Amino acid sequence: MPGGAAQLLTAPYAGGSLFANRSLRASGKVLPEHARSHNRSLVLQTLYTEGAQSRADVARETGLTRVTVSDLVAELIGEGLVVELGQREDARPGKPATLIDVDRTGFHIIGLDLSEHTRFRGAVVDLDGSIVARAEVALDGATGERAYELVAELLDGLLALTQTRVLGVGVGSPGVVDPNGVVRSAPNLGWSGLALQERLAAAFHLPVHVANDANVAALAEHGTTPGDLILVKVGHGVGAGLIVGGRPVLGSGFAAGEIGHVVVGTDGGPRCACGKHGCLEAWLAVPRLTAELARFEGAADAASARDETLREAGRRLGIVLAPVVGALNLSEVVLSGPAELLDGPLLEATAETLRARTMAEQHRDLRLRMTAFGQDIVLRGAAVMVLSGQLGVS
Amino acid sequence: MPGGAAQLLTAPYAGGSLFANRSLRASGKVLPEHARSHNRSLVLQTLYTEGAQSRADVARETGLTRVTVSDLVAELIGEGLVVELGQREDARPGKPATLIDVDRTGFHIIGLDLSEHTRFRGAVVDLDGSIVARAEVALDGATGERAYELVAELLDGLLALTQTRVLGVGVGSPGVVDPNGVVRSAPNLGWSGLALQERLAAAFHLPVHVANDANVAALAEHGTTPGDLILVKVGHGVGAGLIVGGRPVLGSGFAAGEIGHVVVGTDGGPRCACGKHGCLEAWLAVPRLTAELARFEGAADAASARDETLREAGRRLGIVLAPVVGALNLSEVVLSGPAELLDGPLLEATAETLRARTMAEQHRDLRLRMTAFGQDIVLRGAAVMVLSGQLGVS
DNA sequence: CACGTTTGTTAGTAAACCTTACGAACAAAT
DNA sequence: ATTTGTTCGTAAGGTTTACTAACAAACGTG
CATH class of the missing domain: 3.30.420.40 (ATPase, nucleotide binding domain)
Known part of the structure; x- marks a missing residue:
């Protein structure tokens, strides 16, 4: 590897500090007791997600020693957060394990x-x-x-x-x-x-x-699946919640997810309460959708007109989501709201639009679905x- | 506060676990030595951002005690990362402070x-x-x-x-x-x-x-300003980098920021190398812009045609960014690329488009600007x- | 010059986790 | 029935970490 290929080009020039910014600073000092509370949570979460198991199981899972786990568990039992469930039933060599678990009924x-x-x-x-x-x-x-x-x-x-x-x-x-x-x-x-x-x-x-x-x-959705996601909540208005890197996104003004009044497309659209034309909410909010659908009731081609209204709303949602999905490389888009409106042509149109407007290769694993939690x-x-x-x- | 207003509605229904998801789990065990390395970094970063100061100053700034800071500093001096600069010059009561700093020249x-x-x-x-x-x-x-x-x-x-x-x-x-x-x-x-x-x-x-x-x-941009930001890098292609919650966004497939092939608007657009029509890159990439501008050279209305080409590209960028800025409630959008193309009508048009297509109240503090770092x-x-x-x- | 103030260090303590060691309890092989 | 090997939970002791308390050194101020 000869050094000759690189050549000195210009004179030095002065810059400022690489980061004057505080936010790259460590959040604060860490004391031993913070470490302990972290490990305490680690034990609790292991028990919560993995279910009843022995102290030794928890030790293997967390990487802590059996001694430390026993100590932490004793503290948790003392607080009533964890309970002993008696000995493990199955036949294995060695001393039988005492099962412990988060007190799920308590x-x-x-x-x-x-x-x-x-x-x-x-x-x-x-x-x-x-x-x-x-x-x-x-x-x-x-x-x-x-x-x-x-x-x-x-x-x-x-x-x-x-x-x-x-x-x-x-x-x-x-x-x-x-x-x-x-x-x-x-x-x-x-x-x-x-x-x-x-x-x-x-x-x-x-x-x-x-x-x-x-x-x-x-x-709620992030609890069931890993990866980054956006949840779009359609109701009287339209809002969204985002999880990026495992954490909820709050936004600089704590207003992240407020996508209801982002304008969709470049061809106008219904007038919105906010004064603009073609806001996402003006296309997608439940009152607007139901009003639009009511117009076709009893008409000859009611079914296909209804279908097309929903598909158009779905396309509009896809148009707004495409840049967000692309920029954040999200793995999941979840819709929440009235299933009779969202789950069907609307969802399909959103999926098609998303596929057509983003780089398909990058988002091969992108999932778009309704929430399984319904109204709850x-x-x-x-x-x-x-x-x-x-x-x-x- | 009478309890009568609330009424029992339905029978219990069974759900799953609240989070089966591992990603909400603590990252791993924390040992005392991890705490120490955290505090070590805290001292280093304090010195880096605040400049030369005494061990006692660092102690006050970090919340650690003078004893602990002295210990950590001794370790850092031993590694050559920190140096003593001699005694503080200004006249104050008390024992004169020994200034220390990150070895900025080393x-x-x-x-x-x-x-x-x-x-x-x-x-x-x-x-x-x-x-x-x-x-x-x-x-x-x-x-x-x-x-x-x-x-x-x-x-x-x-x-x-x-x-x-x-x-x-x-x-x-x-x-x-x-x-x-x-x-x-x-x-x-x-x-x-x-x-x-x-x-x-x-x-x-x-x-x-x-x-x-x-x-x-x-x-680089985040180093100079707090808050969440997106940096749009315009060159042969168009890409973006995001900082959300103080951390870079990687994306589920590590492809966050790949917005070059997101389709803009609902009225077609130039054909893109990827096969789609109206990709952001097809509007905004440098080769496309320079080619477009070259067409007007020598024409009668060259200046205004050039202006309009750039404004149109800027509007397209704004259209793609609006949903991202809205969803993430970003405080800053920074452009990087050839200033002769980006800094002017294009930037102005992007700003106007962003303002017109998002909820102005939420983004009153949104700043859109060119990077100050230029090509570097x-x-x-x-x-x-x-x-x-x-x-x-x- | 006495006094208060500030700095940095020394000495000792408390907390947290580790390693090592051990008794108890069991299955499987002898 | 005994031996062997395994597993579990606990006990004892050591290391690391950062804390509090105390102090000497060095400096302005009255």
Whole structure:
């Protein structure tokens, strides 16, 4: 490898610092106790995802020694988070193992979904994600403080439905929500700067986590599949939640996922409430779709007209998603909303459009599908958020 | 808060596990020594960003005690990464402080830019980001193993240009590059599955970091400003690099940022080499723009025709970026490429289009600008990558 | 010159995880 | 029935890490 091929070209020139930027700095100091809480979470999460097993199994899985695992498990048992289940049944050489597991019957989680237009929904969820009880309150146009009171009433009612220790409360709220659970802006509910997380935590003396409804829904989906994904939530409006690199994307102004008012295509479109023409919401929102479909009722070619309306909406969604899927190299796009509208021609048209408008080779493994959680996606996601926040690594 | 407002609705229904997903699991066990290396990096980064200061200053800044900082600094001095600069000059009460700093003159970084079509460029960069020396090799259509040899020759030549200890080598390569520095696919160079990082590291016995050129360029920009950003690199092709939540986005198939072949708009467009019509690259790539502009040379209305061509390209870029900026709530969009083409009507049209097609309120603080690093953006980013990889927290 | 302040170091302590060692309990082979 | 090998959980002791407490050195200030 001769050095002659490279030649000195120009005189040195002065630059600034390579990174003046603080955000590349380590987040803060790490003490031994932080390491321990990390390992504690590691044990908990191993138990949660792998199910009942012995301390030795956990040690092998985590890479920690049996000694350390025993110590951590003793601490967790002391707090009631983990329980011993007796000896393993199957016949193997060696001393029989004592099975341990997260106390799956010992805790409930409360999930709240504030994203619907006419009501707040809530549920009691157990640690495995089964919904144990449900409740709801009608909104009746309530806004501001009255809307907050309805949230508190709903939560109060849900807490009365369980006698089990409550791990925490997860809330999916519409609008822009910051990492501290302050609803910066939720026009429909007349909230701006409402410290929802803080107020609920203070009023109920429970851990509370509040996030944007679409982000919460994305958490629910991410729980079931690896890889990066976008969840598109179609309802009265259109919003999205993104998981990139295993983490929810918040955005510089905590407004990530607000794609409802991005203009689609270069050929106009329906007028939107925001004043622009051809916003995604103007094509895809449920009220607009149902109104459009109603126009064809009873007509001769009702079926094909309905089909074409849905396909057009699906194409529009694909047009908006294509740059996002391409730029982020997403592996999964999930739709949430009324299945009778979304699951069919609309979904198919979105898939076709996505395929046609992105580089197919890069996205061969791209999956587009409806959520399997139906209407409960935000409730389930809220539970995931609590589980991850209370038991997981921060 | 009466509980009566909430009512039990349905019977329990069975769900699966809340997260079967491994990716929400903690990354692995944490040992005390990991904590120490974290704190070590914290000290280094504090010194790097804040400049020369006393051990006590570092202690106050990091939250660690003076004792711990002294211990860590002793280790760093022992390795030659940090040096003592003598006593502080200014008159203050108390024992005079001994200033310490990263040894800014003691290290050089090698940066390589493989993204140009006709040549490989490289530079020797000091720790403050100043370019000390440059070199390049002509590509002459080389591909495959011959292209790799040219990289090695360029690196060899650059190493001969510095007598200072080399911290590491950073490489920005075109194509899809995985986190291990394997170039999965770079059609122009005829590379597929080339373990560039591993081979260079083995051949030169130096730390080597290889990443996609646009991602590397994004790192350079992120060094100067906080917040999430997308860097669009316009050259023979069009690619992008994203920083979200302070981290580079790789994508599920390590192909994030590949937006060159996303179709723009709903009204056709120029035919692209990939077969589709109206790809971003077909509108915006440098060869296409220069060819288009050449058509107007000498014409009567050359200036306005040129202007409109550039504006149209800018609008197309805005159309593709709008959904990305909206979905990610980005705070910054940076363009890199020939300033005579990009900086002017094109940039203005992109800005206008972005404003018109997204929700203005959410993106009031959105900044769109040219890079300040010009042609050296990949070289600078490569240096940032090395600095961050060798000194920073992983 | 006494005093307060700041710096950097020494000494000792607490926490966390490790390695090593061991008893208990079992299956399989003898 | 005994031996052998395996596995589990725990105990003891050592290493690493960062902390608190205390102190000498060196400097301005009144």
